[in-house]
Structures are given as C-alpha cells and as structure tokens.
Amino acid sequence: MTQTAASAPVKIAVAGALGRMGQAVAKLCEGRDDVVVVARYERPGVDGEGLVSIDEALALADVVIDFTTPEASVALAEKAAGRGGVALVIGSTGLSPDQARRIDQAGERIAVVRAGNFSLGVNLLIGLTRQAAAALDPRDFDIEVFEAHHRRKVDAPSGTALMLGEAAAEGRCVNLADVQVPARHGLTGPRTEGEIGFSVVRGGDIIGEHSVVFAGDEEILTLSHSARDRSLFARGAVVAAKWAAGKGAGAYDMQDVLGMRG
Ligand SMILES: NC(=O)C1=CN([C@@H]2O[C@H](COP(=O)(O)OP(=O)(O)OC[C@H]3O[C@@H](n4cnc5c(N)ncnc54)[C@H](OP(=O)(O)O)[C@@H]3O)[C@@H](O)[C@H]2O)C=CC1
Numbered sequence: 001m002t003q004t005a006a007s008a009p010v011k012i013a014v015a016g017a018l019g020r021m022g023q024a025v026a027k028l029c030e031g032r033d034d035v036v037v038v039a040r041y042e043r044p045g046v047d048g049e050g051l052v053s054i055d056e057a058l059a060l061a062d063v064v065i066d067f068t069t070p071e072a073s074v075a076l077a078e079k080a081a082g083r084g085g086v087a088l089v090i091g092s093t094g095l096s097p098d099q100a101r102r103i104d105q106a107g108e109r110i111a112v113v114r115a116g117n118f119s120l121g122v123n124l125l126i127g128l129t130r131q132a133a134a135a136l137d138p139r140d141f142d143i144e145v146f147e148a149h150h151r152r153k154v155d156a157p158s159g160t161a162l163m164l165g166e167a168a169a170e171g172r173c174v175n176l177a178d179v180q181v182p183a184r185h186g187l188t189g190p191r192t193e194g195e196i197g198f199s200v201v202r203g204g205d206i207i208g209e210h211s212v213v214f215a216g217d218e219e220i221l222t223l224s225h226s227a228r229d230r231s232l233f234a235r236g237a238v239v240a241a242k243w244a245a246g247k248g249a250g251a252y253d254m255q256d257v258l259g260m261r262g
C-alpha cells in the first residue's frame, strides 16, 4: 500500500489577535493538523498573553491573516513585501483607493489575497449580481444595495456592499464611482436613472446582512445573503491562507481562491 506523507501544517500569524475576527481565526485553527497559529500580534503597545511583534510574526509565519484597520493592513503589506517569504490574507475594509492600491502593490513581491468578504455565499452573490445587472435594463430596473452590521463597525458602506455595487456597475458596463449614491437625505429630488444607491443599518450584534434589490414597476428581484456566524469569514480566510501559502507573487481575491474568476 502506498503511504502518502502528511504535509506540514501551514504556519499562520494572526494580526489584530484580540479583535473579533482575530479571535475567530485563532479559534478556528485550534486542534487542526493542516494549519497552526505560530504567532499573534496586536496594535503596538497593546500587552497580552502570547503576543509578539509584527517582525517576529513575519519571521515565523507562512501566511499572515489580517483583519485590522486600513492603516495597519497597509503597514503590514509594505513590511511583508520588503521582507518577502510570507503571504498575506487581508480582510480589512474601509480602505481608500490609495490604501487598496498600496496593498495590491505588495502583490508584485509576495502573494496577497485581499477580499471584503471571505464567505462562499457572498462571492457567489457577486457573480449573480453582475449577471442580473447585465440582464435587467436600467430604464426598467433600479439597483439598490442594502447592508446591516453590528454597532461597532466603523466603515460604511461595508466592503461587501461596495463589492456588490461594483459587480452591479460592471454588469451595466459603467464605473461605480460615476453612478453611486452612498446616502440620501433631505430634498433629494427623484431618483436618477442608472444610479446605484446604498443604504446602511448599524445596530446590536448583526453579523452581516447584504441585499441587492432590482426594483422594477411590476416586479422586484432581491438577491441577499445573511451571515449567521463570524466563523464563516474566518473559515474563508483560512481557506485563502492555505491557497496562498507558497504561491507566487500576485494580488488575488477570493474569486481567485474559489476558482470563480470568469
Ligand atoms: N473580509 C471579511 O470577510 C471581513 C472583514 N472584516 C473587516 O475586518 C476588520 C476588523 O474587523 P473586527 O475584527 O470586527 O474589528 P475589531 O476592532 O474587533 O478588531 C481589529 C483588531 O485589530 C487591532 N489593530 C489595530 N491596529 C493594529 C495594528 N497596527 N497592528 C495589529 N493590530 C491592530 C485592533 O486593536 P485596537 O482595538 O486596539 O484598535 C483590534 O484588536 C474590519 O475592517 C472589518 O470590516 C470583518 C469581518 C469579515
């Protein structure tokens, strides 16, 4: 009988280790033989059991999983690219275009998987949204993106809502920046044909609700996703980490990891 040697576990460092997602990632990795958490780090100056510096984390890990802040993710990407020998999985949202560009630029030196949502369902929803937007005439259907999250979320619209808006804009062959209406208030006047509107709810412990509404005069199509547990995102991030470990340099997203790129 042929014996297959078990491959070594992928060594993971967790950035933002004391945060909601950092804790979810570490918990998900417990007791597994395909991945092992070798380092956890936090905002400089934060003390905690077992925390190391970012430099130690980069020296120990094959992949860093980062759910922190835009500034921390850019700093990590630039440090890791300068050093080499490590891959990154970055989930932070609320990035400015320049911050997104700087993170993706690290992909010239190392493998970087960046996604506003690591769930399988949302990544399917992105494709469905693109497809529906391409099929439904903007003269007949208005597109609105809705999202709801917990009271501690600091960015809006969510990274996922923006990805869904971008998918809808792509389906219509327009730039989201040219048609988006991030919020409405006061005497807005009637809706402009072709605009893509966003609405946002913040409250309680809502993990993540997203809907894309295609509203016509006689029918309304709603595509939606509901996250029921934060471990969902952690699971996707670990799948991405295993995919990225040892991969060549490149700026990737979850569609690449899931083989969904059209
Ligand atoms: N892509 C996806 O699938 C998902 C993305 N997210 C995104 O991930 C990010 C984090 O979310 P969440 O875990 O809920 O937020 P939290 O605020 O709970 O966690 C973020 C953690 O990062 C820490 N941090 C801040 N700066 C640094 C730094 N320089 N180095 C290391 N750690 C740092 C924070 O410390 P301190 O509290 O001291 O600031 C905190 O512990 C958000 O942008 C969120 O939108 C969340 C879920 C899923």
Ligand SMILES: O=C(O)C1=N[C@H](C(=O)O)C[C@H](O)C1
Pocket (backbone or CB within 6 Å): 093, 116, 117, 149, 153, 157, 158, 159, 160, 161, 207, 208, 209, 227
């Ligand atoms: O902050 C969160 O919690 C989440 N953020 C991501 C986003 O901005 O889309 C993903 C998920 O919805 C949870």
